[in-house]
Amino acid sequence: MKIPFLDLGASYRELKPEIDTAVSRVLDSGWYILGPEVDAFEAEWAEYCEANHAVGLANGLDALILALRALDVGPGDEVIVPSNTYIATWMAVSAVGATPVPVEPDPATHNIDPPRIAAAITPQTKVLLPVHLYGQPADLDPILTLARQHGIKVVEDAAQAHGARYKGKRIGAHGDIVCWSFYPGKNLGALGDGGAITTNRPELADKVQVLRNYGSRVKYVNEVQGVNSRLDPIQAAVLRVKLKHLDEWTDRRREIADLYTKGLESSGLILPHVPDWAAPVWHLYVIRSTERDALQQRLAAADIGTLIHYPIPPHMQEAYARLGMAVNDFTLARQMAEEVLSLPIWPQMDAKSINLVTTQLMQGEIS
Ligand SMILES: *Cc1c(COP(=O)(O)O)cnc(C)c1O
Helix, strand or coil: CCECCCCCHHHHHHHHHHHHHHHHHHHHHCCCCCCHHHHHHHHHHHHHCCCCEEEEECCHHHHHHHHHHHCCCCCCCEEEEECCCCCHHHHHHHHCCCEEEEECECCCCCCECHHHHHHHCCCCEEEECCECHHHCCCCHHHHHHHHHHHCCEEEEECCCCCCCEECCEECCCCCCEEEEECCCCCCCCCCCCCEEEEECCHHHHHHHHHHCECCEEECCEECCCCCECCCCHHHHHHHHHHHHHHHHHHHHHHHHHHHHHHHCCCCCCECCCCCCCEECCCCCEEEECCCHHHHHHHHHHCCECCECCCCCCHHHCHHHHHHCCCCCCCHHHHHHHHHEEEECCCCCCCHHHHHHHHHHHHHCCCC
């Protein structure tokens, strides 16, 4: 029996009649850019996120870039980012000409560590950019307090955190702007690229809305130099169908995570730690081991797919060689890259598969 890391087609197969109907509705409508499907999804997504506004965009990277542009972040500015994130977080900062300033994680949660943020703030810091990594909210209250004290803004990278809650409230409008990706593998995934921002600040929603469409509010009248980053109405229609099932899929992810946690309790592996104020959505279930590579090979030999999120920290990528950060800097980011392993987790995964993964992990000698 083969257990893939992720079965991307499973949620389409589950909802095929509904999704096909929604896609046909857009094809038949003759309306292929923005329009009623995108408007409807934006309203539904804002409501789901407990935010006042949502703006649909082409992808998650653009959501981050346009959020920073809406806050007038540019050359000379510094943006504090996690040292251990998907590189999109950093690349958005670079794309607007600002400098990413990495801050190390709390190794227990993998999320950016607020006391270390305080030490990294300079007069040039314009934005704090926490990531809700693996679907678990970052500790937002101390981050928001620091931002208020220093008169700087908070942009959240929520690309992995659809539906997660921080102290009971959905991720969606704690910070100034929250950025979403609907890349197919995310917890709410389109059948192609998609993204959005949510916010409670109407002037920022308006700015992003104008920026995504050539800086234009009225056709052929351009207020600012914008970009083309519009959410595709076909993807919006698909997302509207899938959104109705998101909570049920999140519940299923939680059940799988519980089974892993119970099954691996005595394994000697470092298991995910969930603070009591966090309601994660388990985009990924990430374990840690100093024997990670051997573990991954053993699982592969048993036909169990795993992935590493992420194998090379951004500061060690060739793309960031010019920042001149020593490869030996950010020891925690490096350690995480060497030790983390993501186990298969997707809503349609069956009990037998979960059991096979835990059994396989309990069999080997793990130090
Ligand atoms: C997926 C992801 C992004 C980027 O999303 P795209 O839609 O692929 O551009 C940004 N940040 C994080 C943490 C992600 O996981």
